[in-house]
Amino acid sequence: MSDMWAAQLVAPSTFTDVRVPAPSPAALAPGEVLLRVRAGAICGSDMPLFKGAVQLQGGLGNHPDGAPPGPGCPMHEVVGDVVASRHPGFTPGTTAVGWALGQDALAELVVTEGDSLTPDDGTLPPAHAVVAQPLACVIYAVERMGDVTGQRVAVLGQGPIGMLFSHVLKTAGAAHVVGVDRVDRSEQARTFGVDEPVRASCDRWVASLAPADRPHVVVESIGHQVGTLGCAVDAAADGGLVYYFGVPDDLVYPVPMHTFFRKDLTLRAGTTKDRGRVLRLAQHYLREHPSILDAYVTDRLPMTRVQEAYDRAAAPRAGQLKVVLEA
Structure with missing residues (x-):
């Protein structure tokens, strides 16, 4: 051999x-x-x-x-x-x-x-x-969020996956995309559809939010820690959706349940399925938006x-x- x-x-x-x-x-x-x-x-x-x-x-x-x-x-x-x-x-x-x-x-x-x-x-x-592979994961996740047209959304984490979420959500009709990251992402923000780039930890950003600024959809794309899921729950508007993206590193994640309950929130997560189909959608997306590559x-x-x-x-x-x- x-x-x-x-x-x-x-x-x-x-x-x-x-x-x-x-x-x-x-x-x-x-x-x-x-x-x-x-x-x-x-x-x-x-x-x-x-x-x-x-x-x-x-x-x-x-x-x-x-x-x-x-x-x-x-x-x-x-x-x-x-x-x-x-x-x-x-x-x-x-x-x-x-x-x-x-x-x-x-x-x-x-x-x-x-x-x-x-x-x-x-x-x-x-x-x-x-790039079709990570983009396929993002497209699948956004499909599961339902119609985001006209909604205010926030993406916690503006690394490679978070930037793709920002672009796909904006393309899907989100009215205002907030991108939160500790690293300065202002250079790429416009290219990826971010209306409001925020350089801060997510807990500091949440603490600064006015009630009218709370997003209806919050994507947690930071991962690799348990605390940021709580930030996403704290940030979301009443009746909103929190999407936890990525493979969890820990077996158990704490959720601020009282806040989650009082806000009547929905939490979604999960692995990408139907992979051949979403990979083809991702290839089509890249042909339509080659400037992001x-x-x-x-x-x-x-x-x-x-x-x-x-x-x-x-x-x-x-x-x-x-x-x-x-x-």
Whole structure:
């Protein structure tokens, strides 16, 4: 069996290069696709594993519960050329974009489920085409919010996912989009439809809100802590919706239940389903709004600079959004 390159976490926030056995096309299960990775993007949900968190529940792919991440982890946003396929929608020689379900795309080759991919037509370079994956997650979430036309909305966190939420919500008809972040995001605010960029922690922003300024929809896209969900509940207007986005790091999150009850709020969360459909919607969205791509993909590095790429993603700064690795 031949081997391949992969990045391996050997300590918290520390990668090394390794050689590991390459996946065999003959070993693919029905519905699986083998991709040669062209590009991968770093997601906020990759950060806990990168920083040394232990997977407590629902282990992904090659790192089951309690085990350290295996080779190629953590990366799931991927574009790659199809090397072999046991899925009817993909043939060798074509290109696909979507999820690497094992979160193990920091490698030359990766196996994933065809139902979590969609064909890529090659009109965008891989570093831009990969944006369809996080955008698909955002589109799916906004669909579940119902009609936002004419509503005041707030997005807590204006990193890569939060900026996509701001743009999609504005495009969907939101009347006023507030973007809250500790990092100065004013440079990108107009491009992504943010009417009111706020540089502050979310608790300080909430404390400053007048009753008339409370948003009907609040998206919590900060993640990786429990307190910001309470901020979202405190901020929302009576009868409003709080959408918690992203994979929770903790098994239990406290909610200010008295406030939630008195305000008659709705809380939604959940993983992205119907992935092929929303990936296609995301590709269409990018064709309609190509101007966001250069503003969104701010850092492009070769796969050989994995450590630098993750160090950048772990330390957000003004002017930085999506960090992408290219093979």
